[in-house]
Amino acid sequence: MSARLVLLGPPGAGKGTQASRLAERLAIPAISTGDIFRANITGGTELGRKVQEYTAVGALVPDELTNAMVRDRLAQADARDGFLLDGYPRNVAQVGELDDILAAAGRPLDVAVELTADPEVVVERLLSRAQIEGRADDTEPVIRHRLEVYALQTAPISQVYEDRGLLVRVDGLGSVDDVTERLMLALAAHLA
Numbered sequence: 402m403s404a405r406l407v408l409l410g411p412p413g414a415g416k417g418t419q420a421s422r423l424a425e426r427l428a429i430p431a432i433s434t435g436d437i438f439r440a441n442i443t444g445g446t447e448l449g450r451k452v453q454e455y456t457a458v459g460a461l462v463p464d465e466l467t468n469a470m471v472r473d474r475l476a477q478a479d480a481r482d483g484f485l486l487d488g489y490p491r492n493v494a495q496v497g498e499l500d501d502i503l504a505a506a507g508r509p510l511d512v513a514v515e516l517t518a519d520p521e522v523v524v525e526r527l528l529s530r531a532q533i534e535g536r537a538d539d540t541e542p543v544i545r546h547r548l549e550v551y552a553l554q555t556a557p558i559s560q561v562y563e564d565r566g567l568l569v570r571v572d573g574l575g576s577v578d579d580v581t582e583r584l585m586l587a588l589a590a591h592l593a
């Protein structure tokens with residue numbers, strides 16, 4: 402089952418964890434904009450230097466940088482038939498950009514999966530992840546700002562995909578295995 406999908410949901414919903422599991426099951430690459438930015442920051446690349454000031458405070462990186470990066474990544478051979486995007490699109494303008502990228506390649510999106518999670522649960526998860534992973538943007542003020550950015554800029558995207566009949570909502574609560582099974586069932590039903 403080769404699928405082109407985006408994974409939506411608030412910070413801390415478990416997108417990264419589930420994205421790699423789904424990608425493996427579906428044999429498609431998981432493309433995480435956050436992971437790519439972090440790798441560039443760690444590697445000290447020019448892109449990393451440009452985006453660091455935004456990721457550090459939990460603001461969105463300017464669209465022109467993010468869009469160019471995603472466009473390049475989706476042009477690579479392994480993403481030709483299918484991919485799972487985690488962390489993109491993150492605002493309505495990026496939805497339009499992704500539409501353009503996919504239309505130019507004649508391969509429209511199959512499904513947008515929203516992993517839902519209660520705001521109190523996600524803050525708790527992010528704070529405990531901060532202690533384990535030490536991610537620079539997992540401090541409480543930055544988490545709060547990321548949740549605000551999500552509510553204002555990213556949450557409205559779900560409606561756009563819902564209006565197109567592409568949205569599937571899956572409950573992100575429960576064990577990692579349970580959520581993966583729930584996602585696989587929902588995807589199978591939608592893609593059938």
Ligand SMILES: Nc1ncnc2c1ncn2[C@@H]1O[C@H](COP(=O)(O)OP(=O)(O)O)[C@@H](O)[C@H]1O
Pocket residue numbers: 411412413416434435436438455456457459460461462463467487488489490491495538547
């Ligand atoms: N599509 C995007 N547009 C703009 N900025 C992005 C995008 N994806 C990631 N970023 C930047 O990278 C940071 C970390 O992203 P990510 O790891 O996806 O966070 P989360 O924990 O919310 O899933 C974001 O706070 C933002 O600064």
Ligand SMILES: [Mg+2]
Pocket residue numbers: 416417435488
């Ligand atoms: Mg993430």
